Amino acid sequence: MNNKFLETIRCEDGKVFHLRYHQLRYEDVLRSLGCNDYKDLRTLIKPPEKGLYRCRLVYTIENIEIEYIAYKKRDVKTLKLVFDDTIEYSKKYADREKINELFERRDGADDILIIKNNRVTDTSIANVAFFNGKEWITPIHPLLKGTTQVRLLEEGKIIAKEIFVDELSSFTGLALLNAMIDFDIIAQENIRDTYC
Secondary structure, rough: OOOOEEEEEEOOEEEEEEHHHHHHHHHHHHHHHOOOOOHHHHHHOOOOOEEEEEEEEEEEEEEEEEEEEEOOOOOOOOEEEEEOOOOOOOEEEEEHHHHHHHOOOOOOOOEEEEOOOOEEEEEOEEEEEEEOOOOOOOOOOOOOOOOHHHHHHHHHOEEEEEHHHHHHOOOOOEHHHHHHHOOEEEEEOOHHEEEE
16 A cells, blocks of 8 residues: 545535544544644635535645545445455555455446455445344444544444344345445345345
């Protein structure tokens, strides 16, 4: 992995969403690299006044680059289970080569669901949550602790538990979670058709 990191921030009609969580993750990454000199992202992010944008913030210890990309949601209806016990993505690296390699193994599915050591982690673009009939559960050990996942856990809207791959058939709902789509339910009731 290189030393470039990434934040993806939702901006709509000039408004920046949930910036506090992105600021905290940005500071955590820099602190883990021994740096305590942080920028206030509020002073740097100036999105367009009209439209929905993905603010792509790429940073190192020394530098921050920001671009605004018009956002179009990716339609995800099917997931391919992909197994990899060595993948590591604990920080939001700008280098997504390993995730992209796994995504190429989707065999016609819209996205992948990455299984590490028999445990459910994330898709290529989002954290996940599963409905068990009473509550929404998200993996306690995702590849990446997403800002939306952290926020929804704090708000008590989801809970974190270990989820093993052989438990997937017991759930009745599936949602994707990320900064751009928030909490997006992609399957309800019989979600087995989601996996291929």
